[in-house]
Amino acid sequence: MSGWCPWRAWARLVGRVTRADPDRDLDDETEFHLAMEARKHALNGLDEAEARRRARLSFGGVARVQEECRDQRRWAALETIRRDVVDAVRGFRRDRGFTLTVVLTIGLGLGLNAALFSVFNHYVLRPLAIRDPYRVYALSWQDAGGRAHSFSWQEFEQLRQDRTAFDEVAATRFLVSRIDGHPMQGQFVTGNYFQLLGVKPALGRTLLPDDTRVPLQGFVLVLSYAAWQDSFAGDVRILGRTLHVHGVPFEVIGVAQPGFDDLGDTPIQYWAPLTAAPVVDGAGDFFSSPRPEVVRILGRLRPSLTAAQARVGLATRMRVMTASAPLSERSAGVLLQSKATAVTLSGELVAVGAPLAGAFALVMLLASANVANMLLARGMSRQRELGIRVSLGASRGRLIRQLVTESILLALAAAALGVVLSEALIAGAIRIMFDTMPADLAQIIHTEPIHVDVRVFAFTLGAALTAVLAFGVLPAFRVTRGDIWSATRGQLSSTVSANRLRGLLATGQVGVCILLILTAGILLRTATAIRRFDVGFKTSGTVVIRANDASHGRVLAALTARADVRGLAGAASTPSNGMLPSLIVSAPDRHVSLGTWYNDISPLYFDLIGVPIVAGRRFSNEEAAAGSPVAIVSRSTARQLWPGAHAVGRELLIRAESARSRGLPPYASVRVVGVADDLVTCCVVLGKDPAIIYFPAPPTRPGLSLVVGVPGDADRAAHQLEADLAMLAPGAVEEVHALEQYVAAGVYPFQAASWIVLALAGLALTLTVTGIYGVIAYIVAQRTKEIGIRVAIGATSSAVVRLVLQHSLVIASVGLVGGMSVALMAGLLLRARLPFVNPLDLAVFAVGGVVVLLTALAGGAIPALRASRIDPILTLRND
């Protein structure tokens, strides 16, 4: 046999597994027949050579007979596929430019979508690295008002005894902390936590029930694998080392298995016994006091129960347990949240994720439309080839199978490219994110490596096949339906409807493109508006420091003693903090109730952040020290409670139960002593606080954040203060940030979102240009003869250009009208949902429209120029 043929080798291999070598068998059988036939002739007296010749003659073409036998065999189907594949590859090689463009276009769209899906997969679909994750649930309960609650220690003890729903339960308490200067999130857990989850140590041991005995000899902790690698360089001598959490020494006893960083809410860097929590976070002795809601509960569901059954039992149990509590703290139902994956798929997640996924999918759609156009154009120009094949006996089904095989091959190549691209995109996006994010935010954000797994691969392949088949089979049917007989004779059918289809695809592209551009534009304007927004306080020259409760006094004294500190104040929530507690107040003289945020502040707070008191006065030091029943309200709060009247001196009632559950000062009625100007205490995105009430607190009260006035650059001052305080009281400081960083962190998500959509819009624009180019170029190629005639009878080249550009303008305007109407309708629905977003921004609409029109002209320009250079003599002679 000459040369090595991979297909034959493969057939051999298959043959060996399923049956004897089919090719050799066929040879043997033929050979045997010829020998018998030759012998017959030899017996009749012919010489041997002549006998063999006659035998061969009567047999006919040996190769042809064998081929026919092969066709009868089982693997004839494989043979057909092989032929299709070989043909397709040959075709691709002939048309390298086309193949490369298709694979790149689809691959790009796929890469984007695979990257997004990878993230989704990593958090929502991938089961956590724990034992039997689908039986692990987090438990919480709701009061009648729908507010979610966690548990007191006593409640946990009762549930631990109760085995009706869970085989085993563990309690956890989360803590944001610093260890040796690294910000680290800790989870304080009961001793059975690691056994319950089935998590093994990578080094040393995990926590055991004995570690949570009270009293303790010494505190221990287990590091996460990632923290061990990142912060301690994977040093095996970490075992036995002492680390300080909030200044309390812990001995490192182990490192958890790689890939386990707790149950997904936020990556955890270390686990320590729950019994150490009160010492570290100053929560007091919560094991004996009935202080509410100190731990969260995690359980492993009994194998015989479904989550719904368990919920019913637990709901009854919780109702009994909270029966004696005040009405607002009675259980009205329980929530069981699966901990099988890092993030549970919920309605909210879908609401947030769907627009993003939609934008990505639209880009994929654009890419697919381009490919459909390319396949259609290629199919048209291949009509002659297909016609010849039909005349040689190929059935329509056979032709379609051939075209579909080509599509599948393209899809496979595109899927491979997409997977590679998605990894690069994720890595790149994470790098860009960390480079552009406010420095202090980057410090506390941890990302996990996101990898392509089977699910991502299946998704990519599925998407590639869907895209290519949906957009490749359509052209296949179209092409093979044409009058192939006339195509054989070289008459290319004009196929008006195919042109219409291509025009429609390009129009759709323009519509999608303008949608993405408008979204990007509106988000950009929003981000700019937020950045320029007057937050109502002085952002520069201020540093926020939060010390742990035990060290609060020491840190305060150290700061007071410093010469470079311009001023000091305390606040429970510092400006642009991201979240605020709330309560319900009422004005007895007006019979109005108001849900409002509240904040505890020391007297100098407003002076330090530059917020004017617009009426009345600030708190006095005496009021702060004594916790007097006085309050300052914000200007907008005053307006809502006492519209058109003075607020100072009036009485304000605090709903008793709402005060008690929050551990508020024990007074029900406070007197308003001042009105402060509005500012952003919660979130920049929500604008200035709609309603907020301030209560007095001395700066010495543990738990308050310290607002420190510093000269010069606040970031530099923050680093200096952090270094100095770390020397003075190691582990005492939890957070040190310039106030500007909080504002920047609030703005960042919007900036990031606008960049992502802008990138998508840019990509969409590119795809649309090429899409329009493809359509127009094809139209020009088809109308070459007509244009030649026009030129011959006197059309100027500018008239020809106009003629061609008209096409792209029609496509663009129809697409624009469609896309903009969708955008307008969506805008009308979304208007006034968020304070900064203006979905009907006319400037954005105008700019977007002009950009898309220019794009359409650009896409038509090259074919138009080409058309204007058409030489009528050449064109007409060609015919």
Next chain:
Amino acid sequence: MTVTQRRDLLQGTLDLLILRTLRTAQPAHGWSISERIQHVSHDVLQVNQGSLYPALHRLEKQGWITADWGVSELGRRARFYRLTAKGLRQLERETRTWEELARAIGRVLELA
């Protein structure tokens, strides 16, 4: 993949002849089948080997005959075919169809 093949008369007849031959003399290899058909028909029916082997492979795929490798009278490796139960039923069916057809043609030749 199921292949439904529309067979013309000639091809169908060859299948019938093969099955019928195998019913009396089996197992038999390809050459002896063709010889036997030729011999029994007094050399009227010349079996074209170009159709014989594809037909054998097709019948085998349909499950009407099976094939085994054995050693022939020449002492060479040869493929011996054998009728299956399914093949026997098929033979009866095809024989009936053939007889009906022959009768019909006969009547037409006689009376038309």
